Amino acid sequence: MNLNHIRRAALPGIAAVALAASLAACGSSNSSSGGSSSLSGTVAAGGSTAQQTAQQAWYGAFKASNPNVKISYDAVGSGDGRAGFEKGTYSFVGSDSPMDPKADLPAATKQCGGDPIQIPVFISPIDVAFNLPGVKSLNLDANTIASIFAGKITKWNDPAIAKQNSGVKLPSTTITPVHRSDSSGTTDNFTDYLHQAAPSVWTNEHNSDWPLKGGEGQEGTSGVVGDVKDNPGTIAYIDDSGVEKQGLGVAKIKVGSTYVAPSAQGAANGLAASTLAKGGPSTVMTYQINRTTTDPSNYPVFMASNEIACQKYSSSATTDIVKSFLTYIISNQGQQVAAKNAYSAPLPSSVVSAEQKIIAKMG
Amino acid sequence: MSVTTAPTGGISLQGNRLPRFAPYVVVVGAVALGALVTMLLGLSWVAAPVLAVIVVDIALPLWSRLVEGRRAAANRGVTCLVWTALGCTLVPLVWVLAEVVIKGAPGINAHLLTHDGTPYFDPKTLVTTAGGGAFHALVGTLMVTLCAVIISVPVGLMTAVYLVEYARGSWLARGVTLMVDVMTGIPSIVAGLFAVALFTLADPSLRMGIMGSVALSLLMIPTVVRSAEEMMRLVPNDLREAAYALGVPKWRTVLKVVLRTSLGGIITGVMLAVSRVIGETAPLLVAIGSIDETNWNPFSGRMETLPVFIMDNYTQGATTPDGYKWAWSGALLLIAIVMVLNLIARIIGKIFAPKTGR
């Protein structure tokens, strides 16, 4: 009896295998042929989720001229990324916060067998966006923003807001502040801004996890954007890339005595005006971002995400690939690619030239 | 013992009864009333059926109470509630399936099935566009599930063989039976964390397909053991003894008589187990992660799987132009796969079902 039955039972199995085979045959990976680079090999990278879109774009563009190179970027988060770098899993990582000089730097130095490289490559303004029907722009100073997110200002027509926005019709509805529920470089930089610019209201140090209780938490830039879009009365801090084309109101932030709208140029100026931390290896650039500037050409709420790599790897092919990839990232075209796809701000030229010198030491 | 007397005031053979058409009258009346009130008050259309159900659940027992008495009213009341429970449970099922089909079907096309998520770079505009395919997710689901089957079927089958053919009530058999029960209740996320804990002793950032397979097999093994055990116990002892009498060694008897006889049921069990784990998301999310490119190798690097594909597009939906559409299409694909597996399992089960001779 059984043979017949087994044959019948085997049929779906055979069909599944055939299906898999045909899927394999027609599955394409969208890669184009051509290019004239001598580079070839595979490099594993990972880290910051904020850099993910930019990394995809850079890789796509880089691959167009280096068809034999494969770079995988795991968006595991900056912390796990740095841990993976120190263990040797990743050849280079994207990290929203710079390496900790005590915890990360020695481990990275040991893994690299020499001083590691750390360069900021990705500047993204952080917008304070809100959903108020009929209101597309508001003027807010740091103290007001901090009070809103700390839950001390709870109504949209609060005198503190009204005073800065004469002529704007403010409703009496409740303000619902929305924050990131996952930990992120965006939260880290936004809380750093609040702490630096409004220390009397915002007493917590910068933190990549939202440090206060209450408020509405949403996962990822996308979760926050979706929440704010759906619900009038909400306000949130969002990467500029997420606010693009969403039709949300965006706050102008008080710098000195004027109110400044978020812009790529303003964020780039902000980085250029910040100082490098003293001490430590010359290849490790650690910016101390100045959020209390009074120069209205600066927009002080931004994130500068870093690339961390070794100067030299055990395989010279890896060294060559990482070197030319990093060179591409900070090149004019690389920054344009990131700006087009991840809405980042191009690096200031003074920063680029300092970074070029560091990359030149590789190999 | 007291002598049972006919309940006073209750149903007697001559007791008043509601007419046979009473429930229909009440239902029609309630629907009309619900619709009317909804329209008059300008409520959402959802209010109409809700009102109708509430009216039926109150009016029919009330009417019955007035005409038939307390006991019959309770009986009718419970009948109403049981039908209401059925209706209320069908609502989410129909809603889920309808939502998935309506929102998912437009996105199902050849591009989705044959392309992966690798972004495409246009050197002229410098813009990269998302690949917009789910091929990498299908590949990942296929490979991860296949590996899970390869791990769990031999282990589960041999365990069942042990329990049925060799154990004879030993301590190990009792322990294994208990532990299989316990394994049935392991939350899937714990299975995923176990795979992570097992593989990341050396390197916390390691992720690869086989880790997901290990997690899934943890969830599959109990189902496989249970169904195989059940099927093998159905094999009549006469068959075994006949084989022994012919001098066949025990292992060949088990292999060629017991397993062969129960093959259909075992395949059904395995298919049902696969259909259960193929939709698991949590263990794959923590153990494999996700990636845009097609990866056929479960021993190196991340893989995309269909459930995680849905999850990713859901969380990225607000900032990705087609995110939600892809999530719904992925959900439709996943449900289709699960249903087809279920169907195949049931058909195989029917074909091989032991003929009861009744």
Added chain:
Amino acid sequence: MSTIEPQTVPEGPPTPSDETPESQPVTGWGDRIFSSAAFGAGLLILLVLAAVFVFLAVQGAPGTHQAASVYGPYATNFWSYAGKLLFGTALAAVLAMLIAVPFALGLALFISHYAPRRLAVPVAYVIDLLAAVPSVVFGLWGGRALTHASLPVQHWLNQHLGWFPLFGGTPSSTGHTVFIAAVVLSIMVIPITTAIAREVFQQTPKLLEEAALGLGATRWEMIKYAVLPHSRSGVVAGAMLGLGRALGETMAVAMVLNGNPLVSIRILTTDSPATIASNIANEYKNEDPHMQSVLIATGLVLFVFTFLVNFAARTIVTRAERRLA
């Protein structure tokens, strides 16, 4: 499987005269390998479960004594962190059971006693279908369709029943609350509890039922006095198994709930207690590398907790089976 014909039984090799006279078969090298493989597989299952415990404990141990900031801002040490998550897990699961059990019992009674014969089988099949829908699909539906549609209901409950602590507070404007998580969970639990309750209802001896009806009982009285007492422990066990599922469910909760490790019973507000499982799924991409061990440790807590619940359910079932036997 009575279709085995004698001739398809494979003929063994001609065996030398046996030393085992009874039905015991020959034992050769093949047998020894096969039986030890079977024994090994059984042993492996025990080892794997032990390994689950050991590896979670080893990798989770560092998670129990991290710096206070790792657990913040809602907790300062691991035990309060895990305790609050456990509260959230229990809250969502218990609420889900409160919703699910009445419906499951109604459905089970429908299939076993109320449905016209032509309807019982398709309805049972449809309920099984509900169990086959993957949890990520429920999450997608819950997050994209149900949550928004339920906002009026949530606000209505808050306005009219707000005096009841469960529904008090300022209602969430987004609807991603414990309330909606419990509803989604209950939908996922109903098929499990229904399947078991239906089975025990159907096992009520026909004689008992007919005796009740013969005494003039109505259908409900027959169920109340014959069916329910007979199947009480089975129903409890079914509910406990459903509870086990609700405690461990991850994706559906993670996708509809914006939770934090906190203790609150106001299920319509934004102060939503997260469940252990949803917290793991949401926090997994954490920037802080210390978090992985913390999450693994909470996973171990969940494992132990569901183990206890399932164990209790099994004990009840076994005791009931023994009593019936």
